[in-house]
Amino acid sequence: MFVHNKRLQYTVRVAGPNPGLANLMLEQFGGPQGELAAACRYFTQAVAEDDPGRKDLLFDIATEELSHLEVIGSIVAMLNKGAKGQLAEAVESEAELYRSLTGGGNDSHTTALLYGGGPALTNSAGVPWTAAYIDTIGEPTADLRSNIAAEARAKIVYERLINVTDDPGIRDALGFLMTREIAHQQSFEKALYSMTPNFPPGKLPGDARFTNVYFNMSQGEGDARGPWNSDDNFKFVSDRDAQQAIDGGGEASVKLTGDEQKLLRQLAERTASDPTSDPMTGAELGMGGELAAGREADSTAREPSGR
Amino acid sequence: MFVHNKRLQYTVRVAGPNPGLANLMLEQFGGPQGELAAACRYFTQAVAEDDPGRKDLLFDIATEELSHLEVIGSIVAMLNKGAKGQLAEAVESEAELYRSLTGGGNDSHTTALLYGGGPALTNSAGVPWTAAYIDTIGEPTADLRSNIAAEARAKIVYERLINVTDDPGIRDALGFLMTREIAHQQSFEKALYSMTPNFPPGKLPGDARFTNVYFNMSQGEGDARGPWNSDDNFKFVSDRDAQQAIDGGGEASVKLTGDEQKLLRQLAERTASDPTSDPMTGAELGMGGELAAGREADSTAREPSGR
């Protein structure tokens, strides 16, 4: 069960209202790499997990991410505090209000009009948060890797947000949030590697013929080698013929009953294209002028002999 | 530039039509962990990448994933071949066709009605593919971790699909596709670790005060310790007071101009809730009968004295 204490995990001191900056901050509130995504990711894993260590870890971090969601949401709310009053009370002239609403050069206008300056569960482009961002699949060697990657991404987005802010209070809070992603990544790494083995993920082994093959699919100037496709680690296949139809055939087939075949033949006949025709088309009709006229004459002329 | 050769990378031999199974296979065609997601993920990274080794690697694997998309799409098309003919030519009785359409016990009906049995860019629940599945953020230490995780997830979904199929041709092709995810994961791992250092991701260092702290946010029976929160690796904080307002305050504030404050006060007054009232509500009106009548009398009675 969750409970809530009024104090934030980290203090939010904002130097002054700035709806444009608020809008950028939404990236970590309702954006794909933001705190709601993090909390939902770990929470859904925690609820389904049976391993006691991982279950506890996931609940710990899910809960902290919810608290971070509150911190970043509070930053957004503070930055919009001025706009909130202006829009609701409308004491400025309309023209000024319009300018202040759209002057930020980004999507803060939507936050204002649609959400009244509150922290919206959207990213900085106004796109509503979607659970399609969550990549939990219910298998720990995959999910922990997903969590490690998610923490890495969140760290970077915080870094970028810090880079565009000179408000010291916001930078301080963002620095805390960014650092916690580093800590979380380390915990998830420990949890992953405390499972032995954890690679390849899951239960089924790979097919040994293909596990260490590297297909050089993109060729030309710029082809490069490195440990990711070195002869030490991989069988490197550049020959185009050896890249396709690896097991021989290279075709797709299905066994059909006689009835099924008959129906498909009937469908094929009904919808056959005639490769020997040269039909007049809508495009030619649409060209207008002499071009089409010529083509039309043409087509009429060809009729008797061809079709 | 991409070019296409008619032969598949791996042969598809399907034992017989099965629209229900086709629908499950869509998970790796238009699902979140499927081949379109993989191809788009690596392709978008490749186009933006400047490091020659990674750029080449990303194009190699993006191209192979496109070829896998074709393999899994061909499996879907083969499995739906019977349904395609039946629906288009409609020679069965309507009732039989209805039964065959909805008998699969899953969403194959949508594939048939809406997509005519073709491979649709949806998952097995009929949800259209969305680029919200793509987590590319344009930073290699994060993106490579995302790729590693994505390969792990795709491997697991292939494993699950293999587990629900007894068609040997399909199992063979899925086994190839699953194995290639293992190979790709290994390449991305090599690429990640050939960047030194790669942790923490990005450029800004963490704040040393918080990098190795573990907040035990979820407490009670089931609390667990392990390397992810051990005293060797982390400062373990269980005290609820030490978890909040870490830097002292714990509040959110913003500096406002006098005008801004005035407007907000005005807004606050206009929308104040009166904590001393006990207003009649719509719910009480809606209860009907004596209950509401009593309440209404009550409320009328209270009017003179209170409000």
Place this chain on the structure above:
Amino acid sequence: MFVHNKRLQYTVRVAGPNPGLANLMLEQFGGPQGELAAACRYFTQAVAEDDPGRKDLLFDIATEELSHLEVIGSIVAMLNKGAKGQLAEAVESEAELYRSLTGGGNDSHTTALLYGGGPALTNSAGVPWTAAYIDTIGEPTADLRSNIAAEARAKIVYERLINVTDDPGIRDALGFLMTREIAHQQSFEKALYSMTPNFPPGKLPGDARFTNVYFNMSQGEGDARGPWNSDDNFKFVSDRDAQQAIDGGGEASVKLTGDEQKLLRQLAERTASDPTSDPMTGAELGMGGELAAGREADSTAREPSGR
């Protein structure tokens, strides 16, 4: 800040695994009227709210909804516990596993394949949760009404879920959750009516000419009267002419500069349709046979005289 205690707010006792039922329960986990939606709705309002009473109320209920999310998620996890083991360990024959996966007659197959039996943030059709479900707009007289309505909807969906379950442990937990929606609705009602006045919402008054007019837009057998359109409460307008162009004109116009007008004229000429023509069309080309031949002759014939 949020903290988590290991015990659930309400005990979950499930009589036995049932993936089909688990899938239905997702409606209140990741569905539009479910607990994540509720928690997000109130949390976003709480963060932005300045009125002390409402702010506290919103945090209280947001937090409880998160705890409900955990309860319903735990029900889903328990119901899927059997499927989780079967799919991951794959000891059944593939054919049996396929049957058990798709036999539920609903979308439990997606939950299994894609989410490994974990509680997914989707509704019962597999549609990912989206913040488009959240209707917070940052104005309390509107948001509180939205909350009242949301609680009413959630109550109904719980009622429906109770109606399709005979597992007494699940019915018990769902009964608790359903009842809490009733309690929450009452609190939100009190909060709404403790604002005076709260109607019309917002600050701007309506235009008195149109505030109590009822337009009878749908006419014919079935036209009905009641307090919602009675003469006591509304001016009832049935006359079709009086319903349109209420203020006279009824047209849309904009003042354009000469340059703008010139460009639009040029565009109009370039894209004008010729109402006096009777052009041959793609559809006619496509009809084939005599029909099209006749039309083509026709068209050719008409050419000299008309175009």
Place this chain on the structure above:
Amino acid sequence: MFVHNKRLQYTVRVAGPNPGLANLMLEQFGGPQGELAAACRYFTQAVAEDDPGRKDLLFDIATEELSHLEVIGSIVAMLNKGAKGQLAEAVESEAELYRSLTGGGNDSHTTALLYGGGPALTNSAGVPWTAAYIDTIGEPTADLRSNIAAEARAKIVYERLINVTDDPGIRDALGFLMTREIAHQQSFEKALYSMTPNFPPGKLPGDARFTNVYFNMSQGEGDARGPWNSDDNFKFVSDRDAQQAIDGGGEASVKLTGDEQKLLRQLAERTASDPTSDPMTGAELGMGGELAAGREADSTAREPSGR
């Protein structure tokens, strides 16, 4: 059946083109609180409704909302009339056109490029309208409350749009539209309260033990009391222990067969995390430099003694 008369329900007189303002107006065309949402909400309820009074009411208002959609769409079209010509005929220099396209400071560029200046079914951030905005659930005591709330939200968004416009013709039309939302809200209120009882919504009563309990989940400075949690109206529960595991247990359980248990044990063993290990991790590999070297030495050193 719907029919259409050429005259608008209300006249649209726009003082001059303004693509930026047009973009803001989209909020009520294709936004979540806009007219398409309103029309779809009431129309879907009307079609399913059996009560003659409500059915008629819903069709009346659905139809009027469609007519409002036309009014707001016409405003958008008029505001974009200049941009439409410029973009299609491209007589300005490219640089000027670029500036005029992106100078609005909001998403009008997307409207221009993608929709050619026509009214698009998106909100002001360019997000396509989705039926996820519609909260119809097919139960009148819930749906009418949803309608009441929806009208309140729409009223507020109109109010905000009026506040950012000084074009008198637009303000006039928006004022009409805003007022109609007030009228509609009153009709829906009358319809709700003409059902007796209408609370609690639906058929199942709540569990009397929990109907009037208020859980004080968020505590600390700022805790507040009011009619929404007063002792008169609710049993107020602040004790953390009394808030959790209300019915005793607080755990989640499911009865499994022996086979199911065996599989889950097998899965648990296969994927167990070892809490006593301190594995080297990818993060440590990735730190590079002395740090990682030390850790690697460490780990090698520890190998013999520990694992």
Place this chain on the structure above:
Amino acid sequence: MFVHNKRLQYTVRVAGPNPGLANLMLEQFGGPQGELAAACRYFTQAVAEDDPGRKDLLFDIATEELSHLEVIGSIVAMLNKGAKGQLAEAVESEAELYRSLTGGGNDSHTTALLYGGGPALTNSAGVPWTAAYIDTIGEPTADLRSNIAAEARAKIVYERLINVTDDPGIRDALGFLMTREIAHQQSFEKALYSMTPNFPPGKLPGDARFTNVYFNMSQGEGDARGPWNSDDNFKFVSDRDAQQAIDGGGEASVKLTGDEQKLLRQLAERTASDPTSDPMTGAELGMGGELAAGREADSTAREPSGR
């Protein structure tokens, strides 16, 4: 199988970085009329197609569209090259970086923050690409028409992009891409008309009574005639009565069993609205002041006599 050659299909020469322009270009990368949509549209058709000519055509063009996706993606990457370095290395002051990020007047800020300047699979408003853009339905006479229309739309969006750019290298590359859409449209037209007949699409004929009827549903000043509703081509129906209930009845009915009827009656009674009541409503409670007081008195007064 797809393979990749390093050289682009067409050279990309960008005069200088311009994140705002990059953002507009996204329309053809991850927008609804863009190259990913085109490639996916034709690829999904190709995989399912059985007609040898169309199958080959669809693979040819799908592959070319993928190559165009690479060209437009490369334009985006080049235009963002400056921003990429600035954001990652953060050597400017934060305030300057903020200005450069949000100064474009469009959504380039999201591309920078969230995608690091890489080409994102979104449109110019930041909306993620969705397979809902793909209208493939698996029937060639419909799909080919969809393809013709899609090429026409893509041509127009390229034309608009050319109109807002004065960078000669970009204009050159866009000109190539635009022209290819014209070529593709011509190929699809030929493919459509080489099927005889191709109209009406599909197998079932229309009902001859309604195939050539035109209902004049929108009437008033502006009513127009042309070949699309001329007496030569259509039976023109303007009479409102003749437009509705064309086959007589005009009602919706379903045969129900006695049990079903009984349940529905029970539901109807339970949820009946009372048209003779004039209930006090939440809106009236919410009006406050004398108005509500009067109404409340009223309502109390009416109680004895009416309810």
Place this chain on the structure above:
Amino acid sequence: MFVHNKRLQYTVRVAGPNPGLANLMLEQFGGPQGELAAACRYFTQAVAEDDPGRKDLLFDIATEELSHLEVIGSIVAMLNKGAKGQLAEAVESEAELYRSLTGGGNDSHTTALLYGGGPALTNSAGVPWTAAYIDTIGEPTADLRSNIAAEARAKIVYERLINVTDDPGIRDALGFLMTREIAHQQSFEKALYSMTPNFPPGKLPGDARFTNVYFNMSQGEGDARGPWNSDDNFKFVSDRDAQQAIDGGGEASVKLTGDEQKLLRQLAERTASDPTSDPMTGAELGMGGELAAGREADSTAREPSGR
């Protein structure tokens, strides 16, 4: 302005309740090719159109599609009438209700639970309708082609629905609706061809060097020729070298300032991958057992000599 008459445009006579069939019918209510999509498509074009003939045509057909939406919605409501009563009144045993809810073998369970049996704006898989289905771009030669294609697709989906129904009343109504799509397609064709010229769409001509070139991008067994790539109509390019870098270079470049170059070099160095390394990776750590041990020894050994 829209007005509504109570009688349907076409009578709906349903033989008996059938929630599974109702769910399939949703395809034409809230599906991508359904009536809401059609109405919105034409309505948005109508509002923006300036040509009097097309404007009138578009309003006529938009209005008729709304009336069709009502017809198909009424079919859905009738088919769900039985389920509506059962779910709301819950007189069956829970187990029976569960069976009836999930026995349809498709997504009717979601319609019941979430929408109470009402017609929902989703497709048959439960996916909410989205304006992403609408391809209006505000240019008539493109939009009319889109409309033609849309009518063709809708015709096919109706044909498929007719094929799975044996209820004569439903078949009759669907037959009417299907036929109207044929009529509408003919009108849109006439409107397209009454614009001269209408090809290529838009204003800019294509680049004559590329307008009639066909790139044979997909090669191998199955290569085919036809009028869509014949030598009569196109210059056919099969040579792989002639397909790429058509204008010579084939590379992407941008001119950067010295500062920009410096930053990018710095970024490149910071994030360089070392192609000569062979780093130990997380995957190797994760393999466990001897394999990883060997690798670890290896890596340690290599340290002194190489890095």
